[in-house]
Amino acid sequence: MTFEEFAAEWMPGVLRFAAVLAGDRATAEDLAQEVLIRAYSRWDRIGCLDRPELYVRKMVLNEFLGWRRRSSRQIPADSAALEPASPAPDHAQEYTEREALLAELSKLPRRQRAVLVLRYYEDRGDTEIAELLGCSPGTVRSHASRALATLRVEMSPRRRAHAG
Amino acid sequence: MPDNRGGHPMREEDDLRAALRTLERHAPDPDAMLAAVRASGDTAMPPPRPRGPWRRSTGAPGSWPGLIAPLAAAVAVVAVVAVSVLVAKVYAPGRAGGRANHVPTVAPPFPTWNGIPAYFLATAGMLNSDTPGTAQFNALIPPALHSHDTVGIIATATGKVVATVRLPGYVTATAASNGAFFAAVVRRHAATFYEIRLAAGGRATATLLPIPPVTAQIGSIAAAPDGSKLAISTAVPRGHSAVAYQKLIVAATGTGAERRWMTPAQDSNGDIGSMSWLVDGKVLAFNWYAGSDASPASALWLLNTTAASDNLLSGLAMRRMTSHGSFFNGYTSSPNGKAQVGIVLCLTGGCRPGSPGTIGGRRLTVGSVVQFATETGHASVRYVEPELPGLTGHLQNSGCRDPLWLSNSGSRMLLLCFRHRPATGTRKGVTEAHVLLLAGSRVTQLPWLTAVANEYVAFTGTTAMNAVPSFPLNP
Numbered sequence: 001m002t003f004e005e006f007a008a009e010w011m012p013g014v015l016r017f018a019a020v021l022a023g024d025r026a027t028a029e030d031l032a033q034e035v036l037i038r039a040y041s042r043w044d045r046i047g048c049l050d051r052p053e054l055y056v057r058k059m060v061l062n063e064f065l066g067w068r069r070r071s072s073r074q075i076p077a078d079s080a081a082l083e084p085a086s087p088a089p090d091h092a093q094e095y096t097e098r099e100a101l102l103a104e105l106s107k108l109p110r111r112q113r114a115v116l117v118l119r120y121y122e123d124r125g126d127t128e129i130a131e132l133l134g135c136s137p138g139t140v141r142s143h144a145s146r147a148l149a150t151l152r153v154e155m156s157p158r159r160r161a162h163a164g
Numbered sequence: 165m166p167d168n169r170g171g172h173p174m175r176e177e178d179d180l181r182a183a184l185r186t187l188e189r190h191a192p193d194p195d196a197m198l199a200a201v202r203a204s205g206d207t208a209m210p211p212p213r214p215r216g217p218w219r220r221s222t223g224a225p226g227s228w229p230g231l232i233a234p235l236a237a238a239v240a241v242v243a244v245v246a247v248s249v250l251v252a253k254v255y256a257p258g259r260a261g262g263r264a265n266h267v268p269t270v271a272p273p274f275p276t277w278n279g280i281p282a283y284f285l286a287t288a289g290m291l292n293s294d295t296p297g298t299a300q301f302n303a304l305i306p307p308a309l310h311s312h313d314t315v316g317i318i319a320t321a322t323g324k325v326v327a328t329v330r331l332p333g334y335v336t337a338t339a340a341s342n343g344a345f346f347a348a349v350v351r352r353h354a355a356t357f358y359e360i361r362l363a364a365g366g367r368a369t370a371t372l373l374p375i376p377p378v379t380a381q382i383g384s385i386a387a388a389p390d391g392s393k394l395a396i397s398t399a400v401p402r403g404h405s406a407v408a409y410q411k412l413i414v415a416a417t418g419t420g421a422e423r424r425w426m427t428p429a430q431d432s433n434g435d436i437g438s439m440s441w442l443v444d445g446k447v448l449a450f451n452w453y454a455g456s457d458a459s460p461a462s463a464l465w466l467l468n469t470t471a472a473s474d475n476l477l478s479g480l481a482m483r484r485m486t487s488h489g490s491f492f493n494g495y496t497s498s499p500n501g502k503a504q505v506g507i508v509l510c511l512t513g514g515c516r517p518g519s520p521g522t523i524g525g526r527r528l529t530v531g532s533v534v535q536f537a538t539e540t541g542h543a544s545v546r547y548v549e550p551e552l553p554g555l556t557g558h559l560q561n562s563g564c565r566d567p568l569w570l571s572n573s574g575s576r577m578l579l580l581c582f583r584h585r586p587a588t589g590t591r592k593g594v595t596e597a598h599v600l601l602l603a604g605s606r607v608t609q610l611p612w613l614t615a616v617a618n619e620y621v622a623f624t625g626t627t628a629m630n631a632v633p634s635f636p637l638n639p
Contacts, residue, residue, distance in 0.1 A: 011194045011197070012191070012194050015191040015192050015197060016188045016191040018192070019189070019191040020184050020188060022190070023187060024190055024575075025190040025573075026576075026604065027575060027603070027604060028191065029192045029197070029500075029571075029572060029573045030571045030572060030575060032192055032197055033192075033572050034276060037201050037273060040201050040202075041272065098179070098183045098186065101180070101183045102186070102187065105183065116184070117184060120180045120181045120184055121184040121185070148176075152176075
């Protein structure tokens with residue numbers, strides 16, 4: 001498969017996957033571009049694989065997780081210096097439950113978020129997710145469980161308030 | 165999904181699925197992405213070196229198929245050694261090099277670290293010329309970079325100098341493409357241009373480019389993303405007066421073929437600031453400072469270098485320096501051209517604090533990092549360096565410089581920011597500078613870059629300012 005054939009058939013799906021993982025357009029662009037440039041330069045090898053699109057998706061996943069691993073070694077700025085960048089417009093009036101869920105999702109550790117994306121967006125089984133992440137299925141279930149518990153805890157007050 | 169808080173498990177799973185699907189709206193445009201990939205990576209990158217033991221070939225040991233890989237590897241090693249020897253003859257670090265006929269290949273893209281190019285270029289002249297807190301900083305500059313004719317390749321992840329190259333003259337400007345660095349070197353009143361690459365084994369090589377020497381003062385240089393072209397801004401003296409025309413040269417790094425643009429006469433008092441290429445390698449973004457700050461010509465200009473005109477200001481005045489109740493010292497364009505980042509230089513009323521100017525409801529502060537969207541013109545404050553306690557309102561006691569590096573979309577940037585405590589009768593002034601990575605709304609300090617990064621270093625896609633702005637015009 002040539003890179004052009006891959007791009008025509010599979011790139012939109014890969015870009016959607018990057019967007020769901022990243023959670024915002026700008027990060028998705030950086031993530032996808034980082035991976036696609038690397039894939040393009042190695043296409044003589046990747047193109048020979050049976051399912052090059054799966055390989056590229058795994059590259060996207062690894063890049064996403066790699067950012068997390070690398071950034072964890074950095075020294076976080078003093079909390080006083082953490083200014084909210086590009087202040088978001090006030091969505092208070094239209095702040096739906098779904099947006100609140102996405103906001104909480106974005107706060108999850110990346111590995112937990114990746115597990116949820118692979119499980120609920122890609123509909124992959126725990127064994128398959130474990131292979132992709134290089135861990136055991138038990139670890140996958142543990143990540144999923146913790147992530148869901150976090151979301152549940154964060155979302156419950158909103159739901160109660162909404163219901164009330 | 166078990167739920168012990170009252171919600172139905174299937175309902176929550178469906179909610180999660182639906183919420184994740186909505187994130188698809190953030191998917192980048194495939195056509196734009198494909199164009200960016202082609203433009204950035206249109207290069208024959210060598211296959212990655214196998215990790216661990218050599219992969220076994222399918223043939224039996226001793227058979228021809230089994231021998232092909234080792235033989236090919238041996239031949240490759242011999243070829244690499246031969247090429248290295250040839251390169252070393254062309255220019256060996258530590259002594260003046262000869263002229264290369266051409267640059268043979270496009271350099272493979274730099275690896276990345278945390279989404280940032282893993283290497284950048286610095287020189288001693290750049291590091292200690294205008295760094296805040298000079299005395300403290302000079303003490304931290306690695307000894308390997310103490311000479312003005314030496315450039316150092318520095319690892320972004322550690323701040324360590326991984327390789328140095330000594331060039332045959334004064335390094336006056338630097339730039340970086342996706343995979344190589346470039347330096348303008350002045351010797352005997354003429355600038356020549358070198359391409360610097362990081363070779364295997366942590367060794368750097370410098371190759372003289374076939375670009376004709378430039379005898380005018382060099383302003384800044386900018387490398388096209390694929391390294392095939394170098395934009396060179398110069399000041400050309402006009403007669404015996406101090407007035408100089410600004411001129412732009414775009415030269416092919418492989419052949420030296422040039423194209424030139426001149427300033428129109430009425431704008432001859434203007435000045436080109438920093439420059440950068442957009443990802444397509446055709447449009448050059450540059451800051452133009454006309455005689456007056458308020459002049460409409462003082463702006464970030466986009467010049468299509470494939471268009472016919474030789475008028476430097478025949479392109480599009482993208483964004484004026486005077487904007488949103490403040491004056492910007494210039495803008496850095498994101499490589500995809502969809503965003504510009506500017507640093508607030510002055511506020512309405514003459515650089516005084518407490519200006520009424522605001523963006524997005526936040527008070528404009530000198531040194532604030534403001535990002536503009538090309539399509540909508542929407543401006544948002546990306547970062548404000550906190551002021552030192554007790555000095556609020558003191559003019560410019562904190563702020564940032566132009567981004568050292570911007571990601572393709574502008575969402576991630578590397579910033580050099582500082583906080584300054586002015587001198588008192590009993591104490592010297594102190595400036596604390598630091599480098600930080602801005603990723604969306606997340607700010608991360610990179611303290612290991614404090615001593616080796618300032619606005620003169622060259623990162624991929626952005627233009628380092630010239631090392632010595634006061635370098636005299638050549639006679």
